[in-house]
Amino acid sequence: MTVDERPCWVGTKRKTNPKTNNEGFSVLKLSKEFARNTSIHGLKFIAQDHTSLLERIFWIILFLVGLFFALFFAWNLWDNWVQSPVLITIQTVNYPIKSYPFPAVTICSVNKVSTRALGEWMATEEAKDFKVNEIRRILEIMSTGLNWVENEGEFAVLGPLLLKANISSNDNKYEKLMKKLSPNCSKTIVFCSWEGLEEDCADLFVTQTADDGCCCSFNSVIIQRDSDTYLNNQQNRLRHARTSGVQAGLTVLLDAELDDYNVTSSSIDGFKVSIQDPMDFPQTSRKGFLASPGFQINAAVTGYTQRADDKLRVIDLKKRLCTTSQEITLKYFKNYTRPYCQLDCLTRFFLAECFCVPYYFPEAKKEIDSNVCYCPDVCTTVWYKSEISTGTFPNSVWEYPPTVIDRPEFRNMNKSDLKIYAKKNFVKLNVYFQWVTGLCYIMKERTTWSDFLSATGGLLGLGFGFSIISAAEIFYFFLVRWCFRWYQSKKQEPPSSPPVPKLIHVRPFATSAPASITGDNYMISQSQMDADLALVDSKIKANIEQNLSPTCNCNNPLLRR
Structure with a gap:
């Protein structure tokens, strides 16, 4: 069988x-279709049907390396933009000097109290309760910042004397007293010339209180007190140099008057000179150079200008590191500069800690908080650098100007005596522009959005071929096409399927x-x-x-x- x-x-x-098949709705199938057709480099080799596993791994690694390369450098570009958004470059090296003012020149004698002026003041009714050594000690403490009061006993003696004389640093009485006792500018400056022409020194120099006492300032915007604020005096028109050289600048002859020394701020004889922006507060004690008797000092100045793009205001102040006009408001000054901001800040600090301020500080009559101050530079500003050279002065054949010879204190001197006096007391100072042009810097955004997109697009294209078209492909395949197929599958799906026997x-x-x-x-x-x-x-x-x-x-x- x-x-x-x-x-x-x-x-x-x-x-x-086939119309009811949901394979077209598969994300995996769409991903493969995208990889085979996209313009992004390397993906089509990964998605090919007949590609071996080793080849797929190779192209995956290569794609990831390109992706990492592009994203790493794009992130560095972004981080550099965020951390340092401002770029300063040289706009021109031939910026004419007539485009910015001649620098302010502040001259401070190291002698803070004139023996002659102190004797005259001691004879007044205001000083009847003072002894010479007491007022001298007070002036030494208040005007030089040296030899501070170290014991309560001395403070207990000197304090009541000032109160009894109704002298306080909280009003302008002490400032007026210092101006009376300090060397007078008309005595200190015996000859002046501007652009080679002799001028009256009273028309060029004014007395200004600075961090080194009462000084003589040229071409400076003087700050003055009023009832509430410390305003800038804009009445004096700033001077501009028309060319460079000694004959086109400022020349002054200074008399140190060594025999009139009483209280000094330094161990040397002579003067401290500072050169700064006319809008800045003079900081002679910290930034000045010395001018000693018996020497001629030439200060060859080079001007530097920085201009700011108006678009910088969109950048955060802390990242920009500079301020534009009217962006920071000071309490005691109308116009903002960094030195004035620092002075305004110190006023707040002294009032909070000591309940008083130095006499050359702004008058503080209102309650002040002790907030931390932030004083960036001004974006559009001018600064000056000086090259100092010296030589002995005067020589044996130098002819003294008639203005010097005709002064009352020298009128009775013969040439020999005047020469001896000049060797001991005279200082000649020349301040001038070294070049007819200066440097001008421009401050602008380091990177704009168009620059960033251009650089980032180049990196992404170099790394793995990404572009705007690639972004459109991703949008099309994974949103438009996916939604369309999902809609079609829902629309054509039958209500029920017959059972499989x-x-x-x-x-x-x-x-x-x-x-x-x-x-x-x-x-x-x-x-x-x-x-x-x-x-x-x-x-x-x-x-x-x-x-x-x-x-x-x-x-x-x-x-x-």
Whole structure:
């Protein structure tokens, strides 16, 4: 008896409608499609169907290296822009000197108290309660900042004397007293010339209180007190030099009057001179240079200008590191400069800690808080650098100007005596521009948005080929196309799917009945076999009527229709 051992499977499979297939809605499929078609470098080699695993790994690593390279340098570019948004460059080295004012010249004698002036004041009613050594000690403390009061006993003696004389640094009485006792500018400056022409020194110099006492200032915007604030005096027109050289600058002859010394701020004889922006507060004690008797001092000045772009105001003040006009308001000064801001800040500090201020500080009548001060430079400003040279003065044949010879204190001197006096007391000072042009710097934004986008786009393109088109591709594939396919899949999906029928397993059968049943083989009558085939045939017909395709992996001709 021959038995066909091949099993026969009759299966059914639902006919698929391509319009209802959700594979088009797959993110993975969209990602592969994007990688194959995008302009970004390297992705198409990763997504190709026939690419080996080793090749995929190679291109993935290469793509990540390019991505890291581009993002790293783009981040450095951004960080540099954020941390240092301002760039200062040289605009021109031929900026004419007539475009900015001649520098302010402040001359301070190291002698703070004139012996002659002190004697005259001691004879007044105001000084009747003072002894010479007491007022001298007070003036030494208040005018020089040296030898501070170190014990309560001295403070207990000197304090009441000032109160009894109604002299206080909280008003302008002490300032007036200092101006009375300090060397007078008309005595100190004996000759003046501007641009080679002699001028009256009273028209060029004014007395100004500075950090080194009462001084004589030329071409400076003088600060003055009023009832509430410390205003800038803008009445004096600032002078401009028309050319360079000694003959086109300022020349002064100074008399140190060594015999009139009483209280000095230094161990040397002579003067301290500072050269600064006319709008700045003179800081002669910290930034001045020395001018000693018996010497001629030439100060060759070079001017530097810095101009700021108007667009800088959009940058934060702390990042910009400079201020524009009217951006910071001071309490005691109308116009902002860094030295005035520092002085304004010190006034707040002294009032908070000591309840008083030095006599040359602004008059403080209002309550002041002790907020921390921030004093950046002005974005548009002028500053000066000086080259100092000296030589002995005067020589044996120098002719003294008639203005000097005709002064009352020198009128009775012969040339020999005047020469001896000049060697001991005279200082000649020349301040002039060294060049007819100066340097002009321009302050502007380091990077604009257009510059940043250009540089970043170049880095991204160099690293992995990213561009605006690449961004549009990402937007299209993962938003527009994804949403469109999702909508189409929802629109075309049928309401329900027919059930998949179970598979029919027809076991092997024999053409003749065996003697016994062994394992999975069993005897079956001819009538039973015909009934089973009829049942299979009916199920196949039913599946066909339901648009289902019958499948069978059995080649038995008995199962064929």
